[in-house]
Amino acid sequence: MQKGQSSHPIRHPMCPPPKVPVDWGRFRAVLFDLDGVITQSARIHAAAWKETFDDFLARHSKTTGTAFEPFDIRRDYTRHVDGLPRRDGIRAFLKSRGLSLAEGNPDAPAASDTIAGLASRKNAAFRRLLDRDGISLYQDALVLLRGVEARGCRTGLITSSRNCAAILAAAGLTGRFDVEVDGVVTARLQLAGKPAPDTFLEAVRRLGVAPSQTALVEDSIAGIEAASAGGFALVIAVDRAGIAAELRAVGADLVVDDLACLVEGAEETSPELGP
Numbered sequence: 001m002q003k004g005q006s007s008h009p010i011r012h013p014m015c016p017p018p019k020v021p022v023d024w025g026r027f028r029a030v031l032f033d034l035d036g037v038i039t040q041s042a043r044i045h046a047a048a049w050k051e052t053f054d055d056f057l058a059r060h061s062k063t064t065g066t067a068f069e070p071f072d073i074r075r076d077y078t079r080h081v082d083g084l085p086r087r088d089g090i091r092a093f094l095k096s097r098g099l100s101l102a103e104g105n106p107d108a109p110a111a112s113d114t115i116a117g118l119a120s121r122k123n124a125a126f127r128r129l130l131d132r133d134g135i136s137l138y139q140d141a142l143v144l145l146r147g148v149e150a151r152g153c154r155t156g157l158i159t160s161s162r163n164c165a166a167i168l169a170a171a172g173l174t175g176r177f178d179v180e181v182d183g184v185v186t187a188r189l190q191l192a193g194k195p196a197p198d199t200f201l202e203a204v205r206r207l208g209v210a211p212s213q214t215a216l217v218e219d220s221i222a223g224i225e226a227a228s229a230g231g232f233a234l235v236i237a238v239d240r241a242g243i244a245a246e247l248r249a250v251g252a253d254l255v256v257d258d259l260a261c262l263v264e265g266a267e268e269t270s271p272e273l274g275p
Contacts, residue, residue: 022254022262024151027233028213031203032145032177034159034167036082036219036240037259040136041167046077048125052118053093059113060099069097078241083220085160085183085193086119126163135170140260141238144217147263153215154178156203160186160193179206194222197230217259218252225250236262 024030036042053071061068071077071093080096081089094100104114110121149155156179161167164182168174181203185191191198204214215234216227221243227235228251236259237244237252244255256262 021264022215022234024148024153024215024263027148027153027215028209029154029156029178029204029207029215030145030148031156031158031200031214031216031232032141033083033218033220033223034157034164034182035161037217037238038138038141038145038157038173039167039171040138041130041161042082042219042240044126044129044133044135045082045161046073048122048129049073049077049081049089049093051125052122055121056113056118057097074241078221078243083160083194083218083222083226085186086122086162087115088193090115090118090122123163127166130163130166130170135167137171137173138259140258141217143260144263147260148215154207154209156181156207158199158203159183160199162187179203181206194220195225195229197226200226200230200232221246221250224252227251 032038034041035045050071050073053076057070058068060066076093076096080093084092090101101118102114104112104116106116106120110117110124145155155177157164157177158180159182162183164180164184165174168176168180181199185202186193186199189202191202193199200216201211204211207214211231212233214232215236216230216232217236217238218224218227219238219240224235224237224247235251235253237247237255238259239247239255239257244257247255254262
């Protein structure tokens with residue numbers, strides 16, 4: 001499939017002029033997060049995390065005689081897991097509950113109660129849910145994507161997920177971005193994950209631009225922290241989870257709930273907005 005074509009046409013309603021006009025002409029590139037910005041895969045990740053953690057927490061509760069407190073998607077996912085590499089998310093969530101586990105061997109059985117075991121079970125749950133439910137796209141993000149490309153910006157995709165290729169394929173977005181830096185690249189290059197800015201900086205290096213020439217779109221607290229630390233010219237947060245105040249507090253320059261309204265003339269865009 002060629003860039004600019006998709007088997008998944010989308011539609012976006014009439015959009016008023018930008019609430020906060022952005023001069024996209026001053027940027028050479030725009031970086032986009034994947035889960036929660038471009039694709040609605042964050043919901044699948046959250047469901048997979050809940051399934052994995054609730055199973056572990058229920059067994060831990062039974063073994064220790066302590067009360068079972070399930071994984072809360074709104075609180076626990078957004079604050080401890082969203083945007084982080086898989087194992088870092090496990091460590092962060094367990095720490096929030098006063099728990100810890102041995103790291104474990106990545107080749108050990110997924111049933112083992114280790115960091116590696118939980119990571120393996122979460123990934124299996126995610127792939128099963130992805131295969132069952134498919135993936136949906138955020139229409140406003142694709143309107144923005146086409147808008148910045150029309151203004152001459154190059155585009156990059158950044159994600160902590162090692163399932164990036166499968167997600168893009170399911171969404172009909174394979175080859176859509178000029179550069180992709182995903183969890184596989186991060187592991188191969190031994191880059192620090194969010195909230196460190198390393199993956200973002202690798203993306204602009206591959207694009208041949210500077211952070212000072214680049215805008216970045218994120219939805220997670222860890223992602224905004226990473227973008228702020230990287231010195232990017234404009235850090236945009238799209239608030240999909242009702243955490244606008246927290247996104248501003250960690251460094252977002254602009255917080256919106258509709259990315260399409262950052263592009264002049266979005267209301268004039270053809271209704272067939274295939275990416």
